[in-house]
Amino acid sequence: MxxxxxxxxxxxxxxxxxxxxxxxxxxxxxxxxxxxxxxxxxxxxxxxxxxxxxxxxxxxxxxxxxxxxxxxxxxxxxxxxxxxxxxxxYTAEIMSNEARMKQAQELAGIVTWEWNLVADELIYSSNCEKLYGREIHSNDEFWEILHPEDSIWLNAEAMKELVASKAPRVWDFRIILPDGRIRWIESRVATLLDDAGRPVRVVGTTIDISTRKEAESALEQHLQLVNDAARIAGFGVWRWERNQDALIVSDEWCRLFGVDPAAVPRHFVELSGHIHPEDRAARETAINDALAHRSDYRVLYRATLPDDTWRLVVELGQARVSPHGDDVWITALCRAAQPADMAASTQPAAEDGAAAAQR
Missing domain, CATH: 1.10.260.40 (lambda repressor-like DNA-binding domains)
Incomplete structure (x- = not known):
């Protein structure tokens, strides 16, 4: 109460x-x-x-x-x-709650701040220096520590727009510490209004997200490396999560099948639309068998292209239980067929014919 x-x-x-x-x-x-x-x-x-x-x-x-x-x-x-x-x-309870909140805030590395629009006063929580490398007492002091590339869009004008919109924002930006190191910051900002609906305060919470940004950058570089390798090798890849009917396809798959990345398939059934009608049944049989036995499959088919021509494609896939064991995923690699692929596809049929002749 x-x-x-x-x-x-x-x-x-x-x-x-x-x-x-x-x-x-x-x-x-x-x-x-x-x-x-x-x-x-x-x-x-x-x-x-x-x-x-x-x-x-x-x-x-x-x-x-x-x-x-x-x-x-x-x-x-x-x-x-x-x-x-x-x-x-009641007072003791308030003080205890405030102490717990301050301790939790310190442990989480969260800095809180408040800008009084009426008095033009900026107040940061006591752990400000730990995050920013220095005390901040005004907006001007804050602008000074911003990375030059981020100060282009995060500035006094941006704060005016924030106050005018009265809408909450989430900003990711970089600061430069006194020793020259760069730190990524996430700031969640909101404007508080008085009873008449006029902005009176801007409040925010900020936290160091450098580790997350580094991980995102490393992942982006890794994905770029994989995409470059797939493009050089001519491999297109897709993955289907059966229970969710979630389909992911690579950029190289789109190039291989002549599909605009903006119109990329999002559901498994849509893949069949890019395969020659006469080859769909054989591919479907191979995939269903792989799903039933959690095994690999290999199928050769004609991919229909937007200009009504077709391209012979080899699809190598595997059906596996998802990491958490609650779904079955199919991951497949597609590439343009080579003469050796066509020879391999006809070999089993020739062997079956020879065996029949012997019988």
Whole structure:
């Protein structure tokens, strides 16, 4: 329960004056359960509020609406909430929660900040220097540590647009530490409004994401290497996750089949549309057999191209249980067929014919 509520002020006053719920009920002329509801956050009507405030000897506006309402209305006098065991417990709980939050924030490396738009004041949490390598006291000081390439788009103008849009943002940017090292930062930013809908504060949380960015960069380089190798070798690849019917195809597969990457197949059934109708049944049989036995397959077929021509393709695939054991994946490699591939495809048929002749 917040300290700035009617229920909390009432409970503190009852404890301070050592009043029971029944005594309050008798004084106001209502039932004890009704008073109990007030201490639990229930609403109170105007007449009962005036009688209750008179009995407790406090200003009724303050009792119902708190200090801010009294100040806004210009009411003389200042009613202070007495320090009782309830308030001490509540204060101790707040301090304990704040300490836990600060510790969790420190351990997670999260820096919080707030920009007061009215006073133009910028306040960072105490762990700011650990993240940025220095204390930050103003937006100008923040602009100074930004990487030059990121300061082109993240600047005072961008902050003005943020405030004007009133929409939350997530920014990834680089800073330069005092020793010259570069650190990647993720900042989640939101604009807070007053009751009239006017922006009054910008708040944000920032965290070091350098490790994640390095991993993403390494993965991107690895994928680029694989893609380059596939392009040089002329290999196209696709993978199908059966349960989800999720299909992934490589750029080289698109080139091999003459498919625009913007219209890349997303479902397994769509692959058949790029295969000559007379060859689809044999390919389907090979794939179904591989699925049934979790085995490899090899099939030779004609790929139909957008210009109504066709290309002979060899598809080498395997059906395997997914890493978590809850699905079956098919991964296949496709390439343009060579003369040796065609000879290998006709060899089993020739051997079958020779065996039949011997019988």
């Amino acid at each position: 917040s300290e700035d509520t009617f229920a909390f002020r009432l409970k503190v006053l009852l404890e301070h004056k050592k009043l029971s719920l029944q005594q309050v009920a008798d004084a106001v002329g209502i039932s004890r359960p009704a008073v109990h509801k007030w201490t639990r956050g229930g609403e109170i009507d105007y007449s009962n509020l005036r009688r209750l405030a008179a009995f407790l000897d406090v200003n009724w506006v303050w009792l119902r609406y708190g200090d801010e309402a009294v100040k806004d209305l210009g009411i003389m006098g200042n009613t202070e909430l007495p320090m009782t065991d309830l308030r001490r417990r």
